[in-house]
Amino acid sequence: MPNITALATTTEEIVLNQYRTDHTISPSHCLTMQTIEAARLEPGQVRVRNDFIQITAVMADLMTEHPGLPMPPYALGTPLWGGAVGTVTESAADLPVGSVVTHMSGWREETVAAAETFWPVPIEVLPGAEYVLNQGVTAYHGIVDIAQVREGDVVFVSGAAGGAGSLAGQIAKALGAKTVIGSAGSDAKVAYLVDELGFDAAINYRTESIASRLQALASEGIDVFFDTVGGDQFEAAVQAAAPGARFALCGALAGQIDGGDAGSPRLDIMTAIVKQIEIRPFTTFHTPHQIQAWNQHYGLWLSEGKIVFPHTIVNGGLEAAPAVLDGLLLGKFRGNVIVRLDRE
Numbered sequence: 001m002p003n004i005t006a007l008a009t010t011t012e013e014i015v016l017n018q019y020r021t022d023h024t025i026s027p028s029h030c031l032t033m034q035t036i037e038a039a040r041l042e043p044g045q046v047r048v049r050n051d052f053i054q055i056t057a058v059m060a061d062l063m064t065e066h067p068g069l070p071m072p073p074y075a076l077g078t079p080l081w082g083g084a085v086g087t088v089t090e091s092a093a094d095l096p097v098g099s100v101v102t103h104m105s106g107w108r109e110e111t112v113a114a115a116e117t118f119w120p121v122p123i124e125v126l127p128g129a130e131y132v133l134n135q136g137v138t139a140y141h142g143i144v145d146i147a148q149v150r151e152g153d154v155v156f157v158s159g160a161a162g163g164a165g166s167l168a169g170q171i172a173k174a175l176g177a178k179t180v181i182g183s184a185g186s187d188a189k190v191a192y193l194v195d196e197l198g199f200d201a202a203i204n205y206r207t208e209s210i211a212s213r214l215q216a217l218a219s220e221g222i223d224v225f226f227d228t229v230g231g232d233q234f235e236a237a238v239q240a241a242a243p244g245a246r247f248a249l250c251g252a253l254a255g256q257i258d259g260g261d262a263g264s265p266r267l268d269i270m271t272a273i274v275k276q277i278e279i280r281p282f283t284t285f286h287t288p289h290q291i292q293a294w295n296q297h298y299g300l301w302l303s304e305g306k307i308v309f310p311h312t313i314v315n316g317g318l319e320a321a322p323a324v325l326d327g328l329l330l331g332k333f334r335g336n337v338i339v340r341l342d343r344e
């Protein structure tokens with residue numbers, strides 16, 4: 001039986017108190033936790049007590065006034081949105097109390113909304129409900145549809161210990177890539193990629209030269225680059241590319257986190273032309289087709305042991321979430337980052 005707590009009259013949420021005007025300002029500086037009156041249920045609505053919320057790097061960008069991203073920015077004075085998993089504690093709809101659901105209104109203790117804005121979590125096929133809080137749709141779309149990884153490919157993934165990168169590398173391997181190489185920011189993460197996620201090799205971009213390591217690890221060149229970092233890692237990948245290499249550009253973490261031009265590479269056009277590199281930046285819109293394509297493989301690959309869900313769960317409740325986002329940007333965590341909310 002699910003452990004349903006008594007309905008409270010107040011509830012907590014985290015709101016944006018000021019825009020993030022500079023990358024040196026920590027996200028937590030711009031966030032406040034506030035207590036509000038719990039909403040009453042309207043017909044057709046349910047109340048969901050959140051158990052886990054997802055924290056991702058892009059949330060820091062959404063705190064700026066004009067992020068210029070293909071998703072709604074955070075608005076001053078309102079709670080942040082983001083992936084969450086929770087349990088229905090009260091229902092005025094055809095979704096029973098006790099149902100475990102996922103939704104996009106995270107950063108709050110509870111969410112009250114129309115029942116159709118929640119999706120049931122397939123807990124029968126997943127080791128835990130929090131397993132739905134992953135960046136697999138993006139990783140799968142980038143590796144399968146954009147880079148079109150095939151058997152025998154040599155694949156390089158930058159930001160490989162992060163939420164998207166850690167799944168992208170494993171997906172490439174599951175599809176038959178011959179060699180998967182990742183980059184990450186510490187020796188511990190390098191070991192994690194190789195020992196626990198099945199990467200063939202990994203490079204510590206803080207202490208090693210990406211260009212010379214790629215030359216040593218992939219003497220015939222890389223066929224695919226899944227890039228979440230940009231900047232000098234992209235430049236190194238161009239030099240290391242095999243003829244006809246496919247580049248799926250997912251993110252520019254170096255610029256998002258370090259600011260300035262750090263994420264903006266200088267493109268060696270002649271090399272790109274001579275090698276005929278296909279450079280494809282992409283945005284994942286989480287279409288029903290993309291979600292279904294990932295979900296069909298996710299449960300199966302987990303059960304077959306072909307992939308693991310790389311994630312870090314941080315305890316500490318909703319109040320811990322802002323500092324967790326700060327820590328994420330500093331490279332403190334690995335995989336997909338999830339905060340467990342307290343239950344009384």
Ligand SMILES: NC(=O)c1ccc[n+]([C@@H]2O[C@H](COP(=O)([O-])OP(=O)(O)OC[C@H]3O[C@@H](n4cnc5c(N)ncnc54)[C@H](OP(=O)(O)O)[C@@H]3O)[C@@H](O)[C@H]2O)c1
Pocket residue numbers: 056057058135138159160161162163164165183184185186189228229249250251252253254255256257258282283284285328329330331332333334335
């Ligand atoms: N195209 C799309 O549709 C789409 C969808 C989702 C996400 N994205 C983008 O994909 C990227 C990855 O997202 P994510 O949520 O998976 O992020 P993430 O990898 O969890 O981001 C945090 C990681 O960034 C790394 N990092 C910090 N500073 C860095 C630097 N200067 N250079 C390189 N790495 C640095 C850190 O790892 P280390 O310790 O290894 O440095 C840190 O753990 C982001 O740019 C995001 O905006 C794009």
